[in-house]
Amino acid sequence: MPKFTIPKEEYVCKGHSACPGCGTPLALRYTLKALxxxxxxxxxAGCGGxxxxxxxxxxxxxxxxDNAFECTAAIADGIRAGFDVLGVKDAYVVGWxxxxxxxxxxxxxxxxxxxxxANIIYVxxxxxxxxxxxxxxSGCTPIGAWTTTTPVANGKGWNTSPKKRIMEMLVANxxxxxxxxxxxxxxxxxxxxxxAKDIKGTKFIHALAPCTPGWRIDPRKSIEVARLAxxxxxxxxxxxxxxKYSLTKEIKxxxxxxxxxxxxxxxxHLPEEAINEIQRLVDEEYARxxxxxxxxxx
Numbered sequence: 001m002p003k004f005t006i007p008k009e010e011y012v013c014k015g016h017s018a019c020p021g022c023g024t025p026l027a028l029r030y031t032l033k034a035l036x037x038x039x040x041x042x043x044x045a046g047c048g049g050x051x052x053x054x055x056x057x058x059x060x061x062x063x064x065x066d067n068a069f070e071c072t073a074a075i076a077d078g079i080r081a082g083f084d085v086l087g088v089k090d091a092y093v094v095g096w097x098x099x100x101x102x103x104x105x106x107x108x109x110x111x112x113x114x115x116x117x118a119n120i121i122y123v124x125x126x127x128x129x130x131x132x133x134x135x136x137x138s139g140c141t142p143i144g145a146w147t148t149t150t151p152v153a154n155g156k157g158w159n160t161s162p163k164k165r166i167m168e169m170l171v172a173n174x175x176x177x178x179x180x181x182x183x184x185x186x187x188x189x190x191x192x193x194x195x196a197k198d199i200k201g202t203k204f205i206h207a208l209a210p211c212t213p214g215w216r217i218d219p220r221k222s223i224e225v226a227r228l229a230x231x232x233x234x235x236x237x238x239x240x241x242x243x244k245y246s247l248t249k250e251i252k253x254x255x256x257x258x259x260x261x262x263x264x265x266x267x268x269h270l271p272e273e274a275i276n277e278i279q280r281l282v283d284e285e286y287a288r289x290x291x292x293x294x295x296x297x298x
Contacts (some may be wrong), residue, residue, distance in 0.1 A: 004187055007033040016059035018051040021219025023209025023226060023293030025051065026183040027125055028060070031094065035121075037062060039090045042076050044106070046098045047132045047211075047223070048125060069105040072097040073113035073249045076120040092197055095122040099140035100130040103164045114173045114227075117201045121193070124166065124204070127211035139164040142234075144278055145218075146266040158269060162281070167206055173242050176201030179239035179248065182208045184227035188237060188248055195239070206214045208235045216265025228260040233286040245293040255284050 011032035017023045024047050032039060042065040043049040049066055052059045067075045083091055088104035097106055102124040111123060114225035128134040129147050137147040140163045146152050150159040167178050177199045181191040183297075188209070208221045208229055217225050229235035230249060234257060237249035257279045261267040270278075 004191070006186060006190060007034070009033060011037060011039075011061040012071050013059040015053075015057070016051045017053060019212050019219070021210065021212040021217070021222035022051070023048070023127065023183040023211070023222065024048055024125060026182075026186070027123070027189070027207050027209045029097075029185070030181075030186050030189040031096075031123060031193055032244070034048045034199055035092045035094070036191040039094060040065065040079055040091060041094050041096050042067050043096045044072050044078065044098075044101045046101055047127075047133070048096055050132060058209055059221070067158060069097075069101050069219070070109055072101060072106050073095065073110040073118070073120070073122055076122065077113050077116065077118035080119050091185045093120045095120055096123075097124060098131070098138075099124060099126045099128060100136075100138035103139035103166050110170075112130060112201045114170055114175055117176065118180065119200055119202070121196055121203045122204065125217060126206060126208050127214060128163075128216050129211070131211045131214045135211075141167070144267050144270050144274055145267065145283065147214075152269045155269070155271070159244050167240070168202050170202075171243075175204050175240075177203040177239070177241050178206070179204075180208070180235065180237050182226055182230050182235060183210070183224045184230065185237065185249060187247070192248065193240060195241075199241075203294070214266070216268075223265055225260065229254065231255045232245060233255045233257060233282050236286060236289055238289065244296045245289070246297070247293065254286070 012029045037064045044067050061253050072095040076093050080093045124141050128137050129141050136149040141159050145159045152158050177196050181189040181192050210226050212219045233254045238247050
């Protein structure tokens with residue numbers, strides 16, 4: 001088997017305006033390294049649409065369609081339909097939205113696109129809040145996290161609701177392919193996009209990407225924190241193909257969630273019992289995933 005190598009081609013130029021340590025440019029780089037220059041992105045309001053700049057000071061080498069928050073999947077499907085009419089078969093259409101633009105505001109359009117089995121790749125950049133507009137809680141904000149709409153005062157007030165199980169919703173809805181990826185694992189990230197690009201139908205990529213001001217982390221530790229999300233089991237890497245689940249990154253000895261939480265200011269307020277409860281929930285979710293892997297591969 002040939003050795004896996006990360007393509008040298010760059011489609012994200014230097015000079016973008018992302019914060020130091022931001023995961024978004026990395027996710028964009030890996031996505032385009034996997035798909036190549038025959039790719040069209042459509043991006044709603046959010047960091048992904050802002051940090052690239054505007055023409056002629058534009059930091060991307062592929063075309064982008066800007067759209068409203070709720071429209072990402074619908075616009076992507078429309079672009080794909082236009083390409084089909086024109087006979088363009090060699091271009092990839094990617095809907096690229098944040099977690100708020102996916103699990104909250106854009107969920108209806110995504111669900112409808114899955115119903116139509118739209119032949120698109122949808123990448124959800126998950127930085128676990130509405131970061132571009134002031135770090136408000138989204139449907140993907142984890143339990144225990146501080147946000148500006150779940151402010152912490154007098155030892156209480158942090159987010160108490162779990163992340164929406166978006167992958168489970170879309171698997172139940174019949175997506176062709178789904179995978180979780182993490183900017184701390186670029187080879188796995190690129191490999192999942194490469195798998196997705198040649199599958200017909202709706203492909204969903206759930207990409208974890210740190211936001212340094214939102215997570216209140218040292219920019220130099222951005223990748224370390226992202227890697228710990230997978231090493232602790234908080235964000236396991238797996239894929240769902242033809243209804244079968246499988247791990248794409250096996251962690252034999254998971255680290256305690258405490259190691260992940262302690263590096264982030266958004267969790268600094270948590271008392272010992274809350275950390276223990278998060279550990280219990282992570283263990284429970286990880287066991288559920290392993291059970292699904294076993295059941296769908298029997």
